[in-house]
Amino acid sequence: MSVDEDARDALLVDRVRRGDADAYGELARRHLRRAFAIAWRILEHREDAEDVVQDAFLRALERLDTLKRGQAFRPWFQRIVVNQALNVRRSRKVRRTEPITETAPAPTRSPEAAAVDAETRERIRSAMARLPERQRVIVLLSELEGYTSKEIAEILEVPPGTVRWHLHQARAALREALSALEEDVK
Numbered sequence: 001m002s003v004d005e006d007a008r009d010a011l012l013v014d015r016v017r018r019g020d021a022d023a024y025g026e027l028a029r030r031h032l033r034r035a036f037a038i039a040w041r042i043l044e045h046r047e048d049a050e051d052v053v054q055d056a057f058l059r060a061l062e063r064l065d066t067l068k069r070g071q072a073f074r075p076w077f078q079r080i081v082v083n084q085a086l087n088v089r090r091s092r093k094v095r096r097t098e099p100i101t102e103t104a105p106a107p108t109r110s111p112e113a114a115a116v117d118a119e120t121r122e123r124i125r126s127a128m129a130r131l132p133e134r135q136r137v138i139v140l141l142s143e144l145e146g147y148t149s150k151e152i153a154e155i156l157e158v159p160p161g162t163v164r165w166h167l168h169q170a171r172a173a174l175r176e177a178l179s180a181l182e183e184d185v186k
Contacts, residue, residue, distance in 0.1 A: 005030075005074075006072045006073070006074065008030075009027065009030070009072065009073040009074060010070075010072075010073065012024075012026055012027045012030075012073075013027070013064065013067060013073055016061075016064060017064060017065070024061060027073065028057055031073075031074065031077055031078075032053065034078070034145075035053045035056060035057075035077070035078065035081045036049055036050065036053050037145060038078060038081050038082060038085065038140075038141070038145060039052040039053050039056075039081055039084070039085045041140040041141075041144050041145065042082070042085040042086065042089060042137065042140060043085055043088060043089055048088055048092070049085070051088070052081065052084045052085045052088055053081065055084050056077070056080045056081045056084045059080055059084065060076075060077050060080050063080075072154070075151065075154035075155050078155045079154075079155050079156065079157065082137060082141075082155060082156070086133065086137070123177075123178060123180075124178065126177075127173070127174050127177035127178055128174070130173070130177065131170050131173060131174070134156070134166055135166045135167075135169060135170035135173070136170070137156070138152055138156070138163055138166045138167050138170060139167065139170045139171075139174070141155065142167055149163045149164050149167065
């Protein structure tokens with residue numbers, strides 16, 4: 001997000017603090033898509049991600065007075081989304097939906113190709129699941145959402161060097177875990 005967009009958010013936050021409900025609606029519209037993408041990447045479940053985003057917007061509104069003047073709304077709000085999603089993930093130990101199996105019919109792909117793709121996805125999902133939670137979140141934000149180390153550091157409230165270290169460690173662990181997959185492809 002640009003400086004202009006952060007400044008626009010700051011103006012909207014000021015309007016919300018003065019009681020302007022429409023301003024909060026605009027903030028929500030500006031950040032809804034990215035918030036949902038983050039929640040979905042962490043939870044991999046549409047309805048849970050929607051619930052997390054809704055709860056995060058409510059929590060942000062309730063705690064808007066804790067946002068310091070001059071502090072950017074976006075990383076502050078995204079930190080709320082990440083924390084809410086991680087809390088839901090931790091609490092849903094029993095409830096888990098099943099992914100579409102490789103035997104599900106695919107109109108444009110052969111069953112063999114679908115099986116290979118399903119196996120690849122499962123190996124990647126399994127390798128990601130073995131990462132420590134912080135590394136998994138950093139990989140998701142970096143590789144899938146395109147955030148920089150600095151932006152992730154703001155969201156997670158850690159130094160950028162810590163983010164880079166965790167990302168390096170996670171990538172090394174994923175390379176090792178997925179090396180067998182590379183051998184299979186050759």
